[in-house]
Amino acid sequence: MLDILFVMIFGLSGRVLAKDTDTKGRFSSPVLDVTEKQLIIERNQTLQLNCRGRWELQWVLPSGVPKVYNGTQIEESSCGRKNNQYCSRLTLSPALAQHTGSYRCRYRQKQRKQASVYVYITDSQRPFVKVQSGTPDVVFMKKGEPLIFPCRVTNPNAKVSLVKEFPLTPLTPDYQTIIWNSRHGFTVRSPTFFYIGFFSCETIVNGVKYTNKFVTHRTVNNIMDVYLNTTGLVQTLQGHMLALNCTVTAEWNSRVSISWTYPGKANGSATITRRISRSKTNMLFFSILTIPRLSKSDRGLYKCHVTSGPSKRETNTTVIVYDQPFIRLKRRDGPVVQASAGQKSFRLTPKLKAFPAPEIIWLKDGMVAAERCSRYHVDGFSLVIRDVAEEDAGIYTILAGIQQYGLFQNLTITLVVNVKPEIGEKTVSSRQPGTVQRGSRQALRCTTYGVPPPHIQWLWHPCPQKGLS
Structure with missing residues (x-):
């Protein structure tokens, strides 16, 4: 009796274990109703594939x-003994030559x-x-990668040859350097400069010659230079137009992508135009970002990003947008400044x-400084005095004006020129008495x-006594 009970329990547990294993193992991937890796049908026939998972x-x-083809039909259904599986039937009718390719059935959530x-x-x-x-198709040659001429065929038994057109050179697959595959075309494992030019895949069917033509393009990823039309801070007024030109210099055959990041990108405030030109030695790519009317929200950092294959470069500038034009003028070191006679140069810099940049005029004692003396010259908004002399002391006035907006300001600075003290007489007396009464x-x-x-100070040094010299 115990033996019978043991057998019943063991058998039951074995069935449960087998069921669990079956649940984990079966249909871990979808299953098609065809066991072959490829099917061959004729044009206008019906293709039907069933998938279960x-x-x-x-x-x-x-x-x-x-994507929208009246001849495609997909039917979904539940299947299996307990209807706990998913079945899908694909019907393609009529099937055409351009429909040749790989048909895949996958799980929606586990692709x-x-x-x-x-x-x-x-x-x-x-x-x-x-x-x-x-028009020939373009195929790209990339350094360290194989070159593929994608002349796929509708019949796996088709006899196809690869030909370089200039000069006319038939190329025979040796399955080491050149490989033929009816699903992919011709693959050149390690292409050299010989493979730059025009090529064709050719086949003859019923005496008629058919071709697929290709032109190879050798991609180059060397970015030589990237620069903006402005090298420093961009200052402008609200309502004015902004135009930034990002110029990229690259080698011939380069394919360059230029993009921008800027404060108003999310609002679409800018328009971007692109242009390409060639020189004898390189290619020039231009990307021009234009904002017709600036607002304060457009101020900030503008970046030009450049990519060419794995190569990346960028450049940037900062844009400041002012509400209105202005002049702010202040003294740097107080109303009175000092210099010393004999200095090689002295700079008055308030x-x-x-904004915008004002016109600057310096006056000395009410007259234009640069006209009074050749030693005076204006550098930016500073007045530089060369070879400072005593007569350079005086009252200096800077006039700053933006005439188009009617803005003017002035500032006065007094310059004191210090002169090193000197004694007029070479001796302290006009005569040299030997003795006095x-x-x-x-x-x-x-x-x-x-x-x-x-300040003058007199000091007396008594004469030494006789005999003590």
């Missing part, structure tokens, strides 16, 4: 099948889990999947902030000059 399914079709089959839809009048309009009265004169007036 544990979760909701979706189909990924070749790029040649339009890496999928099943696929490659379907060739043969058409004797269309051996290549893509029919060209006459604190000035203004005791009790007599003598006069000693000391004449001095300096700015400020020097």
